[in-house]
Amino acid sequence: MARARSARLKLNKRRINLLTKRLAVLPLALAAAFGAQAATTTTKYLIISENANKQIGQQIVERLDDGLTKVSFSYKDNGRGPDLEEQFRVGADGTMTEYAVKGNSTFGSVVDEKFSRKGDQAAWKSTSEQGEKTVSGPAAYLPLNSSFEVASVAITALTKAPDGKLALLPSGTLSQRVLDSVEVTSATGQKQTVSLLAQTGVGLSPSFYWATTGAQPRLFGVIMPGFGNALEEGWQSAAPVLGQRQKAAEQQMLTDAAAKLQHPLTGLTVVRNARIFDSEKATVGQSSDIYVLRGRITSIQPAGSPTRDADNVIDAAGRIVLPGLFDLHGHVDRWSGALNMSTGVTSVRDMGNDNAQLQAMLDETAAGKLLAPQVVPAGFLEGESPYSANNGFVIKDLKEAKDAIDWYAQRGYPQLKIYNSFPKAILKDTVAYAHSRGMRVSGHIPAGLRAQEALDAGYDEIQHINQVLLNFFVKPDTETRNLNRFVLPAEKVADLDFNSKPVKDFVAYLAKKQISIDPTMSAFAFLKQRDGDVNEPYVALESHMPPDVARSFKAGTMKIDGDVQLKRYEKSYAKMVQFVGIMYKAGVPIVAGTDDIPGFTLHSELALLVKAGLTPAQALQVATRNGARYTRTTNDRGSISAGKLADIVLVDGDPTKNIEDVRKVSAVITRGYVIYPTEIHAALGIAPFVGEAPKVIKAAPVAVTYGGGNEGARARIEASAKKHE
Known part of the structure; x- marks a missing residue:
């Protein structure tokens, strides 16, 4: 379940996988406001999924003879997606003077947004905000939910801007540069x-x-690697060459960023005066020195122990040092790595991706060309249906399922994830075959089954708190491949008696079988998102984020009719969080995953674990020790120990007492590099969470004898370090 902020951000930023065909033409409710006129030109864009190579949506753009443009935009992704009707006009500078959109967002919330500019006065209103501003010169309005055509207008307007920059409304600045050009040929x-x-x-x-070229360039198409494309009708054959050229240009940008933001630690590095979080005991130890060489921890000694010829010194200055954090529910792309690394997330379990794209990203990360965490891949397995998700392999029988499992096993995938449309008749045999290949099995619960039946078939883990609690609501004919899988829990969990025998028996079964649960509470807070409010996982982020991102936090997600329904959904969500605590206290293994904004919402997930009843130290244990346990990487990760990978996170404050301090990451060491979150945040327009970060001091070779005592050795190291600062 991927969180949708708006159609535009979801398609362009989060690179969702678009999977089913449907165009719902809504009534042109805005026609009266603008006046209906005969169309002069029509451009149609087809949205095609890459893996299945089928149409999954479309955008129809009508440019009328009086300057009005109308857009119908729709797609469906795994039983959900937006339906939007837009109308707008542009002024002489190419920016919109009037704009209106109606419809529904990806998860069904009402979209109703208007903008107008008359002279220097701009005003806007949506279901979540309204405002006005005096502005001079060209300025482009940024809707919360929109089609690709809004990007097309910006392309034209930016071409006219002398410096390639355009002011945004309500705030911000949009920049544009040309990376490549290529000649393409249509089907005719x-x-x-x-x-x-x-x-x-x-x-x-x-x-x-x-974009097209010439004096009035406009949108030609959008390539979303691994997921699909939206191109003008008749030009779909151009997708492969455009994809190759875009990947090369994008890779150069990513390689440059990695070279700038990853600072290599060559030779022996000592991290001095570090208070290490013990992830097994959930305690903080005495101040220690950590020795790192070639990306691994070679030794841990009491602070001030003798050191011979350290090449680099980092003074933790009494900071708490955590093992690298795990996000056990990510969908990685090439740009999410910076967000993860800047928040101390050094390992991500990918829970569904395009197979070829993920393999390429793994290669790029290993080669140091991509700023990214270490990825533990879970193989994605789906069945054929009108609701199918188009990641990984989509199969129709047991033979195809076994072939897919072989592909994953041969590439070292430790886990299989089964999805909503998987054929329930072959579930047990599929799980057994995956187990025979040494893989854990987890997933959503296939439609027509309860969670208990999936566990009986051999599941080792369940993704998402809604999939767990649907166990008490679904019947064999309940459709859970559409929005029902969100609406049912939102409506019914409020009345679920956690002290009832069915609930207690189910929790006891989870504990007895040690079934791990990946609740992704942060992602599911959208169930109670009301227009105009900042939802719980984003409150601590809002003031740090760029204006457009912060603004999106106030946009509603579900269709919620009035305060009575809102209160019910709020109660249901609160009980979902409570249920996670009940499971934890009963001995059910809990893991920390996001399925949301990378990195930042892992911190929010840990805060929700504390709200569920865990101590802050226990929540950190879930994100470190449990992360390694349930990715089968305990030999290398999950604790700060000699011989393990040097995945080390330096944190200001004390997150073992105040979990919000986990957001104060000052430096991250991983794969032989040191990374400073403040540098990444500055590049992304994010306000920093910490002040000055501990820097690497290049130490001159110093031979310290063991006879001088700890204090003498420490004094000589400090003197040498200061001399060479």
């Missing part, structure tokens, strides 16, 4: 040259668009 033999553009200033990563 037409040729044209299109350019690859990178836009920055919206979201937490660049947006890539292919």
Whole structure:
């Protein structure tokens, strides 16, 4: 379950996988406001999934003879997706003077947004906000939910801007630069040259668009590697070459970023005066010195112990040092790595991706070309249906399921994830075969089954708190491949008696069988998201985020009709959090995953674990020790110990007492590099969470004898370090 902020951000920033075909043409409710006119030109964009190579949505753009543009936009991803109707006009500078959109967002919330500019006065109103501003010069309005055509307007307006920059409303600045150009050929033999553009200033990563060339360039298409593309009808054959050229240009940007933000630690490094979090005992030890060489911890000694010829010295200055954090529910892309690393997340379990894209990212990370955490891949397995998710392998019978499992096992995937449309008739045999290949099995609960039945078939883990609690609500004919899997828990958990025998028996079974649960509470807070409010997982982030990202935190997600329903959904969500605590206290293994904004919402997930009843130290244990246990990486990760990978996170404050301090990451060591979150945040327009970070001091070779005593050795090291600062 991927969190949707808006159609535009979801398609362009989070690179969702678009999977089913449907165009719902909504009534043109705005026609009266703008006036219906005959269309002069129509451009149709087809949204095609890459893996299945089928149409999953479309965008129809009508440019009328009076300057009005109408857009119908729709797609469906795994039983959900937006339906939007837009109308707008543009002024002489190419920016919109009037804009309106109606419809529904990805998870069904009402979309109703308007903007107008008359002279220097701009005003806007949506279901979550309204405002006005005096502005001079060109300025582009950024809707919360929109089609790709809004990006097309910006492309044209930016071309007219002398410095390639455009003010954004309500705030911010949009920049654009040309990365590449290529000639493409249509199905009918037409040729044209299109350019690859990178836009920055919206979201937490660049947006890539292919545009026509000439005096009035406009959108030609969008390539979303591993997921699909949206191209003008008739030009779909251009997708492969555009994808190759875009990947090369994007990779160069990522390689440059990795070289700038990853600082290599060559030779022996000592991290001095570190208070190490013991993830087995959930306690903090006495101040220690940690020795790191070639990406591994070679030794841990009491602070001030003698050191011979250290090349680098990092003074933790009494900071608490955590093992690298685990996010056990990610969907990694090439740009999410910076967010993870800046928040201390050094390992991510990928829970569903395009197989070829993920393998390429693993290669790029290993080669040091990608700023990214270490990824533990889970193989994605889905069945054929109108609701199918299009990650990994989509199969129709047991033979295809076994072939997919072989593919994953041969590439070292330690886990299999089964999804909503998987054929329940072959579930038990599929799980048994995956176990025979040495893989753990987890997932959503296939439609028509309860969680208990999936466990009886051999599941080792369940993803998402809604999938756990649906166990008490679904019947064999309940459809859970659409929004029902969110609406049912939101409606019914409020009345679920946790002291009832069925609930207690189920929790006891989970504990007895040691079934791990990946609740992703942070992601499911959207069930109670009301327009205009900042939802719980984002309260601590809002003031740090770029304006457009912070603004999106106030947009509703579900369709919630009035205060009575809102209170019910709030109660249901509160009980979901409570149930996680009940499971933990009963001995059910809990893991920390996000399925949301990378890195930052792992911290929010840990805060929700504390709200569920865990101590802050226990929550940190879940994100370290449990992360390693349930990715089968305890030999290398999960604790700060000699011989293990040097995945080390230096934190200001004391997150074992106040879990919010886990957000104060001052430095991260991983894979032989030191990374400073403040540098990453500055590059992304994020306000820092910490002050000055501990720097690497290049120490001159110093031979210290063991006869001088700890205090003498420490004094000589400090003197040498200061001399060479």
